[in-house]
Amino acid sequence: MDDTPGAPAHDGRARLGPLLAALTVPVTVAVLGTEATETAVTEVIVTGPGEDLDAVPGALVLAAGARGAAAVRAVTEAGRAGAAAVVLKADPAGLPAPVLAAAREAAVPVLTVTQDERWYRLAEDVRAALSRASRSATAPGTTGDLFSLAQTLATITRGVVSVEDAAGHVLAYSRSQDEADELRRLTVLGRACPEPYLKRLREQGVFQRLRSGEEVVEVPEQPDLGYRRRLVTGIAAGHRPLGTIWLQEGARPLAPNAPEALRGAARLAAPQLVDHYHQGDPSARVASRAELAHGLLTGRFDAGALAGHLGLDPSQGATVVAVDLRDPERSDAPAADLRRGEAAGIVSVHAAAFRRDALVTQACGQIYVMLPARNGDADDPAVHRWAGELVTVLRRQSGTPVQAALAGTARRLDAVPEVKARGHQALRLMARTPERAVATHTELQASLVLCDVLRLLDEHPGTRHAGLAALVAHDAEAGSDLARSLLAYLDGFGDVARTAETLTIHPNTLRYRVRKAVSISGIDLGDPDQRLVAMLQLRLAVHGRQGPAAPFPVPPATPGPTVPA
Known part of the structure; x- marks a missing residue:
C-alpha cells in the first residue's frame, strides 16, 4: 500500500491519513476511529456555528467559530452528514469531554488546530494537497x-x-x-x-x-x-x-x-x-504543450502531425533558445529536477508573454524554448533582449549562473532537432565563460565548427602528426608542460609577454619551453600548415574535443608566431 503523503486512494481520491501528513499547517488528531486513515477525502468545506449540513460524504469539514455546545453540534452534524472528518480549534489542554464524547458517538474523526490558526490558510492547504493527490492519479x-x-x-x-x-x-x-x-x-x-x-x-x-x-x-x-x-x-x-x-x-x-x-x-x-x-x-483532454513540444524538439514524432496539434504550419520555421541553470555538478538529482521544473514554469510564463505560440520543454537536463515564426531569426535584437531579461530573472531566482544560447532558426519544424543539438553544444561551450549570460549561434559559430573538427579528428586516431604525438608522450613521461605551453603560445599569436602572464611563468621560461617543444616535435612554426595542425592536435590532446578553457580569446594585434630567440 502506498503511504506517501497525499497518495490517492484506489478510486483516485486522497486518503485521510496521507492527506494529513501532506499538510503544512499543523493538525492534531483528537479522535480517530478504526480504519479512519483510509477514508477517502474529496473536498474541504467551511461551516459556521449552528449550520446544518446536507449529505457531504468525503468532505473535510472546517467548523469555524464552533466552541462549547456549538462544537458538540458541529461534530454531530458532521457525523450525520457522512463527513470524512471535522476540524475544530482547541486550547493547549485539548477538547472538552462533551466534544470527545460526541465524536465517539457520531463515529467521525475529529482533528484540531491551534486557536491562532486561520481557517482560510488551512482551506488553502487542504485543497492544494487534494490537487496534488488528484494530479498524481x-x-x-x-x-x-x-x-x-x-x-x-x-x-x-x-x-x-x-x-x-x-x-x-x-x-x-x-x-x-x-x-x-x-x-x-x-x-x-x-x-x-x-x-x-x-x-x-x-x-x-x-x-x-x-x-x-x-x-x-x-x-x-x-x-x-x-x-x-x-x-x-x-x-x-x-x-x-x-x-x-x-x-x-x-x-x-x-x-x-x-x-x-x-x-x-x-x-x-x-x-x-x-x-x-x-x-x-x-x-477530450488537450495534450500538454510541453509533451508536444518535447516530441518536436527531439524528433521522436512526425513534425507535421505535431504541428497540427499545436496549431502550426509545418513549413514554418522556429527559433530555438537553450537554457541551462548551471546547477552544481554534485547537486542532488531530485532537488535539481525540482529546481529545473520550477524554472521551466518561469520560462513558460515569460515565453508565453513574449510570443503567444511559444513552446517550452525540458531535455538533456536543460530547458528549451521554441519560438515559431515564418521568417524568424535567432540574431533578432528583440529575441536577444528577451533572452537576456529571462536569464536575469532566472539568475535572481536560482542563485546560479544561468546561461542561454540562441541556437539558431530551423527553416522548417522538422529541422528543429538539428538546431536543438547546436544549442546543447553551445551551452557546453559557454560553461567555460560563466559571466556570459547570452550568446548567439553566430557569435559561437567558429567555436562550434572547431568542436566538429576536433570530434572528427578524435574519431580518426590514425590521422596524427607523429612529432606532436611524441611531444605529448614526452610530457606524460617526464611530467613536463611543453605541449600546453606551445599551444598557449600559438593561441596567443606569438605574444610571449601576454602568454607568459596567462600561464603565470617568466617570459624566458616560455621561450625555453617553446624551443624545446619545437625540438622534440620537429614542427616548423614558420609553416602555416604545421602551425594549424599543431593547434588542432594539441588542443585535442590538452583540452579534449570541447576546445580551450577560454573559447572566446581576444588575440593581440601582433605578427604571427616565430620561434622565440
Whole structure:
C-alpha cells in the first residue's frame, strides 16, 4: 500500500491519513476511529456555528467559530452528514469531554488546530494537497497543474494569485502566507468572489474590459472594504472566455513585469481550463504543450502531425533558445529536477508573454524554448533582449549562473532537432565563460565548427602528426608542460609577454619551453600548415574535443608566431 503523503486512494481520491501528513499547517488528531486513515477525502468545506449540513460524504469539514455546545453540534452534524472528518480549534489542554464524547458517538474523526490558526490558510492547504493527490492519479495537463502555474506567477510577480473559471469559481491559487487581504480569505473559504465585490467590479466595467481581449486591468485598492490593489486578465480560447487570473499585491509592490507575466500565465492556463470544461471525458483532454513540444524538439514524432496539434504550419520555421541553470555538478538529482521544473514554469510564463505560440520543454537536463515564426531569426535584437531579461530573472531566482544560447532558426519544424543539438553544444561551450549570460549561434559559430573538427579528428586516431604525438608522450613521461605551453603560445599569436602572464611563468621560461617543444616535435612554426595542425592536435590532446578553457580569446594585434630567440 502506498503511504506517501497525499497518495490517492484506489478510486483516485486522497486518503485521510496521507492527506494529513501532506499538510503544512499543523493538525492534531483528537479522535480517530478504526480504519479512519483510509477514508477517502474529496473536498474541504467551511461551516459556521449552528449550520446544518446536507449529505457531504468525503468532505473535510472546517467548523469555524464552533466552541462549547456549538462544537458538540458541529461534530454531530458532521457525523450525520457522512463527513470524512471535522476540524475544530482547541486550547493547549485539548477538547472538552462533551466534544470527545460526541465524536465517539457520531463515529467521525475529529482533528484540531491551534486557536491562532486561520481557517482560510488551512482551506488553502487542504485543497492544494487534494490537487496534488488528484494530479498524481490523472494525466498531466489537468486543472491540478493550475496550482503550479499560480505559484510560479506568484514567485515571478511577488503577488498573491488565484485562478477562476468563467462562473467565478476558484480553481487554484498560490500560497499566500500572511499577505492575503480579507477579499482573498473570503474567496478561498467560499470558493467564489463575494457578491458585493462582484457588483463593484461590474459597476467599474472590469468584466466588460476583460472580454475585449488580453488587456490587463488594474483594480485599485478599496480601503473601505479592506481590499488591496489587484491586476486581473482574462483567460480565453479564441473568442470564448474561460476564466480569469487575479494578482493581489502583497506586502511588497508587484514586480515591474507583473502585467506581462500575468498575460503569459493566462495564455498557459487556457488549455488547462479547456481540460477543466471537459473533465470526465479523457478523449477530450488537450495534450500538454510541453509533451508536444518535447516530441518536436527531439524528433521522436512526425513534425507535421505535431504541428497540427499545436496549431502550426509545418513549413514554418522556429527559433530555438537553450537554457541551462548551471546547477552544481554534485547537486542532488531530485532537488535539481525540482529546481529545473520550477524554472521551466518561469520560462513558460515569460515565453508565453513574449510570443503567444511559444513552446517550452525540458531535455538533456536543460530547458528549451521554441519560438515559431515564418521568417524568424535567432540574431533578432528583440529575441536577444528577451533572452537576456529571462536569464536575469532566472539568475535572481536560482542563485546560479544561468546561461542561454540562441541556437539558431530551423527553416522548417522538422529541422528543429538539428538546431536543438547546436544549442546543447553551445551551452557546453559557454560553461567555460560563466559571466556570459547570452550568446548567439553566430557569435559561437567558429567555436562550434572547431568542436566538429576536433570530434572528427578524435574519431580518426590514425590521422596524427607523429612529432606532436611524441611531444605529448614526452610530457606524460617526464611530467613536463611543453605541449600546453606551445599551444598557449600559438593561441596567443606569438605574444610571449601576454602568454607568459596567462600561464603565470617568466617570459624566458616560455621561450625555453617553446624551443624545446619545437625540438622534440620537429614542427616548423614558420609553416602555416604545421602551425594549424599543431593547434588542432594539441588542443585535442590538452583540452579534449570541447576546445580551450577560454573559447572566446581576444588575440593581440601582433605578427604571427616565430620561434622565440
